[in-house]
Amino acid sequence: MSSPPTSPPAAKRQRIDPSLEAISSPSTSTQQVNGYSNGSSSALAVSSAPELPVASTSNVPPNESDDDEGEEQEIKHQEEDDGTHRDMYLDTISRQNLDFDFERLCSKSLSNINVYACLVCGKYFQGRGRGSWAYRHAVGENHRVWLNLSTEKFYVLPEGYLVSDPSLNDIIHVLNPRYTTKDLVKLSKGNQLSYTLGNQPYRPGYIGINNIKKNDYLNVIIQLLLHIPPIRNFFLDPNTPELKEERKPTELVMRLAVLAKRLWNPKLFKSQISPHEFLHEVNKRSNGKFKTTEQGDPVEFLSWLINTLHRDLGGNKKKNSSIIYKSFQGQVQIQTQQVIIHKEYSRPVFDIGRDIQTISSPFLFLALDLPATPLFTDVNEKKIIPQVPLSTILAKFDGKTTQEFGPTLKRHHLTMLPPYLILHIKRFTKNNFVSERNPTIVNFPLRGVDVSDYVDPKPSDPMHTQYDLLSNVTLDTTKASTETSGLGPGITASKKKKNGENEENSLTWKIHIRAGKNQDTDNSAKIKNENDGEEEEEGEKWIELQDLRVEKVTPEIVFLGETVIQVWERRDLSRM
Numbered sequence: 001m002s003s004p005p006t007s008p009p010a011a012k013r014q015r016i017d018p019s020l021e022a023i024s025s026p027s028t029s030t031q032q033v034n035g036y037s038n039g040s041s042s043a044l045a046v047s048s049a050p051e052l053p054v055a056s057t058s059n060v061p062p063n064e065s066d067d068d069e070g071e072e073q074e075i076k077h078q079e080e081d082d083g084t085h086r087d088m089y090l091d092t093i094s095r096q097n098l099d100f101d102f103e104r105l106c107s108k109s110l111s112n113i114n115v116y117a118c119l120v121c122g123k124y125f126q127g128r129g130r131g132s133w134a135y136r137h138a139v140g141e142n143h144r145v146w147l148n149l150s151t152e153k154f155y156v157l158p159e160g161y162l163v164s165d166p167s168l169n170d171i172i173h174v175l176n177p178r179y180t181t182k183d184l185v186k187l188s189k190g191n192q193l194s195y196t197l198g199n200q201p202y203r204p205g206y207i208g209i210n211n212i213k214k215n216d217y218l219n220v221i222i223q224l225l226l227h228i229p230p231i232r233n234f235f236l237d238p239n240t241p242e243l244k245e246e247r248k249p250t251e252l253v254m255r256l257a258v259l260a261k262r263l264w265n266p267k268l269f270k271s272q273i274s275p276h277e278f279l280h281e282v283n284k285r286s287n288g289k290f291k292t293t294e295q296g297d298p299v300e301f302l303s304w305l306i307n308t309l310h311r312d313l314g315g316n317k318k319k320n321s322s323i324i325y326k327s328f329q330g331q332v333q334i335q336t337q338q339v340i341i342h343k344e345y346s347r348p349v350f351d352i353g354r355d356i357q358t359i360s361s362p363f364l365f366l367a368l369d370l371p372a373t374p375l376f377t378d379v380n381e382k383k384i385i386p387q388v389p390l391s392t393i394l395a396k397f398d399g400k401t402t403q404e405f406g407p408t409l410k411r412h413h414l415t416m417l418p419p420y421l422i423l424h425i426k427r428f429t430k431n432n433f434v435s436e437r438n439p440t441i442v443n444f445p446l447r448g449v450d451v452s453d454y455v456d457p458k459p460s461d462p463m464h465t466q467y468d469l470l471s472n473v474t475l476d477t478t479k480a481s482t483e484t485s486g487l488g489p490g491i492t493a494s495k496k497k498k499n500g501e502n503e504e505n506s507l508t509w510k511i512h513i514r515a516g517k518n519q520d521t522d523n524s525a526k527i528k529n530e531n532d533g534e535e536e537e538e539g540e541k542w543i544e545l546q547d548l549r550v551e552k553v554t555p556e557i558v559f560l561g562e563t564v565i566q567v568w569e570r571r572d573l574s575r576m
């Protein structure tokens with residue numbers, strides 16, 4: 001195998017072109033990025049964050065402050081030096097060492113002001129003036145090419161001159177991916193293939209997310225949310241008004257936008273991202289409720305995240321007042337009556353002669369109850385895993401089925417359906433201070449779930465009551481106990497199993513996401529779009545994602561797990 005060219009074609013110094021038009025990533029190394037998940041720069045960035053600067057006198061630079069003075073001079077120097085040669089130091093850049101997923105802090109001073117990335121080893125240092133941390137690193141290690149992380153300008157240190165070269169654009173695309181409206185249309189097709197620095201193919205958007213410690217329950221929700229097309233486009237679109245600087249988006253919103261842009265980046269150096277910065281903010285905003293160090297409940301996180309985003313994005317009680325309400329809000333009518341036990345019925349029933357209280361309530365997702373687990377065992381004394389069709393548990397919303405809540409009866413009916421219907425299948429119940437898990441398998445079709453029986457008034461367009469599955473979050477029980485009673489998510493008390501292993505450790509979460517359109521409903525699927533770059537075979541695919549693991553699976557796999565959250569896309573949208 002021949003090594004890739006080390007010299008990019010364009011050799012003239014010029015202003016960096018900020019447009020997104022493709023410049024193929026020049027690879028300066030033949031090193032494969034396989035197994036880079038714990039790459040040195042990521043590991044370093046994580047472990048160095050909490051460390052205090054070393055208090056050694058020889059290690060404290062005389063000037064570690066902002067040092068932008070003299071920049072004009074330097075630019076002038078560059079303009080005068082209008083040579084046609086390419087800066088020789090550019091060949092010392094090691095792209096495989098670059099990782100911009102971590103907090104932009106100087107690895108020495110921990111300051112976030114005026115931070116530069118060393119493009120040779122990937123570490124971050126402050127300043128570039130004489131005596132600054134970056135300057136000292138440049139002199140000490142002979143690492144010469146630097147990128148200012150906020151201005152996106154490149155410098156050669158210690159000389160301090162500005163350098164611009166089109167061959168550096170790929171680095172900017174990794175640091176701050178930008179999208180055009182045309183890019184967004186392409187992403188929806190889900191069949192575009194990109195290549196990493198190590199020439200490994202990947203499908204933008206369907207890439208691994210690092211698990212820092214126990215954040216798999218958070219990762220599945222990041223994947224779930226950022227694969228809902230209007231939400232994804234909201235965060236990627238450069239024209240989204242709520243994300244403009246003058247609207248002062250919250251830190252949570254900004255960090256999620258950065259994460260979205262990286263997840264869908266078709267020009268990544270390696271096909272994985274770290275959610276570190278976003279999850280740090282989640283922990284802060286939730287007052288420590290959602291940690292990366294303890295297993296938690298993805299449903300609680302989803303609920304917290306969409307409600308917080310709704311408010312952060314200026315949403316109020318009105319319909320469609322945020323992208324969250326536009327995508328997920330429906331309406332349910334709940335009828336309530338006090339219970340009177342009729343002798344002729346074994347169970348309490350609604351009595352039309354008595355007062356029925358009717359309220360209409362908005363929802364962002366629907367909670368579905370599983371039937372109680374039967375206690376049968378088969379002839380071999382093994383527990384039988386019960387199964388239930390989705391339509392049976394959805395029947396809660398048919399307006400007739402009653403549910404008892406203490407002394408009251410309730411029945412539910414949907415009055416408005418959202419474009420994206422989120423279902424929460426309630427598997428965990430707390431009884432006698434322990435959380436029990438119901439292992440019932442829910443049977444569902446991947447396409448065409450018709451909810452017309454549960455909605456009144458019925459939408460005029462029949463496509464508006466049909467939904468196709470978009471994603472499915474399941475509990476990975478391959479390592480967990482198959483006992484019905486298991487420790488639930490979010491329960492921090494540790495329950496020891498017989499073999500002494502903490503059962504909480506063995507519960508993990510994964511998600512299945514549909515990629516591409518299904519062939520039955522999309523006649524144009526066979527027609528290849530020209531100028532679209534390389535494409536995989538057309539049609540619907542299912543991708544299983546669990547932290548860094550990304551696997552194409554057969555649709556049958558999607559049915560097997562203990563599903564907890566599902567996102568259903570209205571038929572008219574899934575066919576688009």
Ligand SMILES: [Zn+2]
Pocket residue numbers: 118119120121122123137141143
């Ligand atoms: Zn370096």
